[in-house]
Amino acid sequence: MTSHHGRLYALAASILLFFVAWAVVAAHPWAAPEAAARDPRLVALAQREQRLRNEAGLVQRVVVHRSQPPDARRRNRPSSRRCSRPRPQRHPRAAASAS
């Protein structure tokens, strides 16, 4: 005797199971962060990568600044920017202690 309900549930559950397994295999949870934290070479590599990223960002900023035309460069100079920017309000308690 064919059990249509049983077959339908089995088919739906197996399709769901397949896609969940695919997602879990693709995401490989638990594995990557733990392994990376354990291996000191990977930790040192990650730190070096971060430092190089920071240095590359600084170099990029200098390059952009130098490639600007003189007027724009003068406008973007830190001293001129400080003048154009509104002064931040002092904290009321700091102001009271200063007076």
Place this chain on the structure above:
Amino acid sequence: MRADPTFWLIARASGLTAYVLLTASVLAGLVLKSRPFRGLRPAAVADTHRFLALLGLGAIALHGATLLLDGTVHLTPVALIAPGASPYRRLPVGLGVLAAELMVLVYVSFALRRAIGTRNWRRLHWATYAIFAAATAHGLAAGTDTPQPWAFAIYLGAIGSVAAAAAWRSFAPPLTQPRRTAR
């Protein structure tokens, strides 16, 4: 440049799916035999048991096809048919191939039950335990995800549930047909 890992991911996911479906089919067969749940109709359980085995065979076919299409383990069509012909993890892959072929044989025997006789069909059905053991060994030894806690939990759960159901079947008192009262 890294190769597209889609086929490799599908191969791993379908392998795990096939294993879970095989386990479910074995459990359904044991439930059918020992009937721990009286509310279930035997005919419906038998049909679900067969259908789960068919779905498992489909997942195995997908597993093999995607392993052929993917270049990670370099399997040949011959390695998928002949046990032990795979250059990659020869014994565990061979066990997997053997389990798949036996599963096809047991599934085909459903249709040939009358031709081969119920007793022979029952004898052949005992091979299901060997299929389950071979599939477990294949997954544990050749599975890429076996070291992961979730995959290991799947294998442990499958072994535990099949062992418990088989023990229930062995130790539970045999079913007796309800007696008809004389009028």
